[in-house]
Amino acid sequence: MDGLNMSRRIRRTPYTDRVEQMGVRGFSVVNHMLLPKSFQASVEEDYWHLREHVQIWDVSCERQVQIKGPDAAALVQWMTPRDIGKARVGDCLYVPIIDANAGLINDPVMLKLSEDRFWLSIADSDVLLYAMGLALGRGLDVGVSEPDVSPLAIQGPKAEDLLAGLFGEHIREIGFFKYGWIEFQGTRQLIARSGYSRQGGFEIYLEGGHLGTALWDAIWQAGQAFNIAPGCPNLIERIEGGLFSYGNEMTRENNPLEIGLGKFCTLDGSVDYIGRAALQKIASEGITQQICGVAFDGAPCPTCSKPWPVMVGDQQVGQITSAIWSPRLESNVGQAMIAREYWAAGQSVAVHSQDGETRNGEVSGLPFE
Amino acid sequence: MDGLNMSRRIRRTPYTDRVEQMGVRGFSVVNHMLLPKSFQASVEEDYWHLREHVQIWDVSCERQVQIKGPDAAALVQWMTPRDIGKARVGDCLYVPIIDANAGLINDPVMLKLSEDRFWLSIADSDVLLYAMGLALGRGLDVGVSEPDVSPLAIQGPKAEDLLAGLFGEHIREIGFFKYGWIEFQGTRQLIARSGYSRQGGFEIYLEGGHLGTALWDAIWQAGQAFNIAPGCPNLIERIEGGLFSYGNEMTRENNPLEIGLGKFCTLDGSVDYIGRAALQKIASEGITQQICGVAFDGAPCPTCSKPWPVMVGDQQVGQITSAIWSPRLESNVGQAMIAREYWAAGQSVAVHSQDGETRNGEVSGLPFE
Numbered sequence: 115m116d117g118l119n120m121s122r123r124i125r126r127t128p129y130t131d132r133v134e135q136m137g138v139r140g141f142s143v144v145n146h147m148l149l150p151k152s153f154q155a156s157v158e159e160d161y162w163h164l165r166e167h168v169q170i171w172d173v174s175c176e177r178q179v180q181i182k183g184p185d186a187a188a189l190v191q192w193m194t195p196r197d198i199g200k201a202r203v204g205d206c207l208y209v210p211i212i213d214a215n216a217g218l219i220n221d222p223v224m225l226k227l228s229e230d231r232f233w234l235s236i237a238d239s240d241v242l243l244y245a246m247g248l249a250l251g252r253g254l255d256v257g258v259s260e261p262d263v264s265p266l267a268i269q270g271p272k273a274e275d276l277l278a279g280l281f282g283e284h285i286r287e288i289g290f291f292k293y294g295w296i297e298f299q300g301t302r303q304l305i306a307r308s309g310y311s312r313q314g315g316f317e318i319y320l321e322g323g324h325l326g327t328a329l330w331d332a333i334w335q336a337g338q339a340f341n342i343a344p345g346c347p348n349l350i351e352r353i354e355g356g357l358f359s360y361g362n363e364m365t366r367e368n369n370p371l372e373i374g375l376g377k378f379c380t381l382d383g384s385v386d387y388i389g390r391a392a393l394q395k396i397a398s399e400g401i402t403q404q405i406c407g408v409a410f411d412g413a414p415c416p417t418c419s420k421p422w423p424v425m426v427g428d429q430q431v432g433q434i435t436s437a438i439w440s441p442r443l444e445s446n447v448g449q450a451m452i453a454r455e456y457w458a459a460g461q462s463v464a465v466h467s468q469d470g471e472t473r474n475g476e477v478s479g480l481p482f483e
Numbered sequence: 484m485d486g487l488n489m490s491r492r493i494r495r496t497p498y499t500d501r502v503e504q505m506g507v508r509g510f511s512v513v514n515h516m517l518l519p520k521s522f523q524a525s526v527e528e529d530y531w532h533l534r535e536h537v538q539i540w541d542v543s544c545e546r547q548v549q550i551k552g553p554d555a556a557a558l559v560q561w562m563t564p565r566d567i568g569k570a571r572v573g574d575c576l577y578v579p580i581i582d583a584n585a586g587l588i589n590d591p592v593m594l595k596l597s598e599d600r601f602w603l604s605i606a607d608s609d610v611l612l613y614a615m616g617l618a619l620g621r622g623l624d625v626g627v628s629e630p631d632v633s634p635l636a637i638q639g640p641k642a643e644d645l646l647a648g649l650f651g652e653h654i655r656e657i658g659f660f661k662y663g664w665i666e667f668q669g670t671r672q673l674i675a676r677s678g679y680s681r682q683g684g685f686e687i688y689l690e691g692g693h694l695g696t697a698l699w700d701a702i703w704q705a706g707q708a709f710n711i712a713p714g715c716p717n718l719i720e721r722i723e724g725g726l727f728s729y730g731n732e733m734t735r736e737n738n739p740l741e742i743g744l745g746k747f748c749t750l751d752g753s754v755d756y757i758g759r760a761a762l763q764k765i766a767s768e769g770i771t772q773q774i775c776g777v778a779f780d781g782a783p784c785p786t787c788s789k790p791w792p793v794m795v796g797d798q799q800v801g802q803i804t805s806a807i808w809s810p811r812l813e814s815n816v817g818q819a820m821i822a823r824e825y826w827a828a829g830q831s832v833a834v835h836s837q838d839g840e841t842r843n844g845e846v847s848g849l850p851f852e
Contacts, residue, residue, distance in 0.1 A: 213615065
């Protein structure tokens with residue numbers, strides 16, 4: 115971890131004041147905005163707490179790209195291989211976005227707000243500029259904008275009890291990847307059962323940054339009875355859980371099929387979208403690599419800030435893109451792109467970590483059990 | 484300065500190994516890539532050294548968006564209010580990019596490589612996705628890509644002597660914002676007389692990341708006779724010099740006229756581009772605010788990580804977007820957006836810096852003298 119120089123360009127969020135007061139120990143930068151990365155003495159402590167209690171996460175960097183107007187549904191459909199035709203108001207859909215070569219541009223969650231208004235809750239690339247370019251180029255009748263919406267995630271097994279007590283029992287009825295509404299200080303706010311962990315929880319899409327501190331404080335106060343702590347997406351939990359990160363596990367070099375996103379891709383020709391021909395060709399020829407888990411031995415591995423070669427003998431058969439020590443599995447765990455001939459679970463490999471070590475490892479499925 | 488968590492998503496550059504070996508003390512993140520922010524004991528030491536000697540800067544984050552094909556010139560022209568029709572191969576042009584409302588999307592330098600091939604050397608937003616969207620939407624016959632090009636800047640008064648000795652006297656003939664070519668290890672590399680300082684110098688657009696360490700080492704070795712040091716864009720020097728930063732001084736909330744970029748905007752209707760009608764309307768009505776300097780007193784100011792209100796009495800008349808202590812001027816200096824009624828040089832103002840202080844200041848032109 116090295117120093118991050120602050121400037122206006124690296125945008126603060128409505129919750130940054132509170133995050134700093136609570137002792138954040140580091141940030142990342144996503145969508146030109148601060149994302150906290152650690153609070154407790156270690157990522158391990160954050161991990162154990164998340165699995166047992168409840169955490170409040172500033173995920174404002176999940177910016178919303180609002181697409182609104184008569185051509186909104188057509189534009190969103192053009193951007194993704196997933197069939198959005200059956201989506202209903204109240205649904206959240208994971209919608210990979212691909213380019214003309216089927217390379218991944220982003221993997222947002224789409225929230226259908228009405229028949230002509232959508233939010234794309236994006237990972238780290240300027241989907242707003244892409245959507246704006248498509249709309250201008252094709253002359254579509256839509257507005258593309260970034261509303262003043264800053265998601266706050268409440269994650270962990272106690273999240274539902276905490277939020278039901280604070281905002282009403284009705285939130286228990288919200289299904290997975292569905293959204294509902296809560297009242298806060300005279301405003302109506304969107305709440306979804308979603309989040310970047312496997313421990314359950316919700317995301318509140320706060321509209322109105324001026325309410326950020328008040329929302330944080332209300333949840334923090336009610337959370338005292340649940341042993342709440344400040345937190346953030348946890349690298350151990352996400353690697354174990356098989357949650358992928360755009361820019362790490364997938365880039366424009368990757369197609370959605372090799373990332374295991376085939377179930378979100380319509381390949382039968384019933385839906386038209388950018389990259390369809392390329393994706394159909396890849397599907398018919400079969401993918402040549404696939405995302406897998408790799409558990410590997412040795413001391414806790416260093417930070418993975420560049421791909422690590424995965425070897426079988428003298429041959430590179432893949433690369434690890436994220437890795438960390440799992441205190442629960444008592445092993446290093448990584449997410450890796452592995453060539454077809456070697457992706458079967460149980461394949462022995464060697465991992466060249468960036469500290470110069472060579473470590474023995476084994477390919478597995480995801481999530482890690 | 485807080486910690487930056489590293490991951491593959493925050494891309495390393497061909498020079499990061501050397502930058503780390505030379506004791507970089509902090510980074511920023513631009514275009515999903517590391518940008519070093521300080522090397523010496525302080526930004527002040529870097530500043531004095533830059534003004535007197537020569538520095539080597541890893542500015543790989545100035546990514547190139549390559550636009551190539553029969554419609555390349557048409558697409559680039561559509562993206563910018565600057566008339567690119569008279570540009571010649573060998574020219575570098577500063578080309579603001581604006582949206583349909585004339586809001587700034589980026590402010591790259593365009594390099595014309597041939598009649599049908601351009602690089603846009605971009606600031607911090609995904610212009611590649613915007614250009615790709617425009618091209619797909621309009622059905623243009625172009626390829627849009629990010630080539631393996633990593634600029635390395637050699638800045639400071641001794642830069643020309645250093646590079647002429649290393650690569651040949653012909654580089655002295657390269658005019659300001661023109662480019663030429665050098666030979667390096669059997670490859671031909673583009674070199675421009677440009678850079679993000681007012682101290683003179685060049686940028687080498689290294690094509691082929693595998694050559695990064697060798698290029699760095701060759702310049703470093705030859706630079707020993709010129710007291711070379713590792714460096715980076717210097718906040719004191721850029722604020723004094725009136726160099727603006729996309730995301731700091733300008734966002735999509737700003738039009739190019741209020742940023743002083745009117746000379747790059749064709750308003751007579753002879754060129755068609757996105758946002759022309761909006762920009763013509765702003766020009767005819769007159770801008771309501773303008774970028775200025777503000778010098779202000781008190782102890783060296785804190786880091787400016789959010790806009791600071793600039794007040795006249797009880798009224799907010801503008802905001803400071805970047806600020807730092809200038810050891811040469813023995814004053815704090817800032818770049819600020821100031822309302823029309825108050826933008827005259829000499830206007831007294833009060834600055835509310837984010838440490839809670841109120842400081843007396845005065846509006847000035849840019850650059851600071």
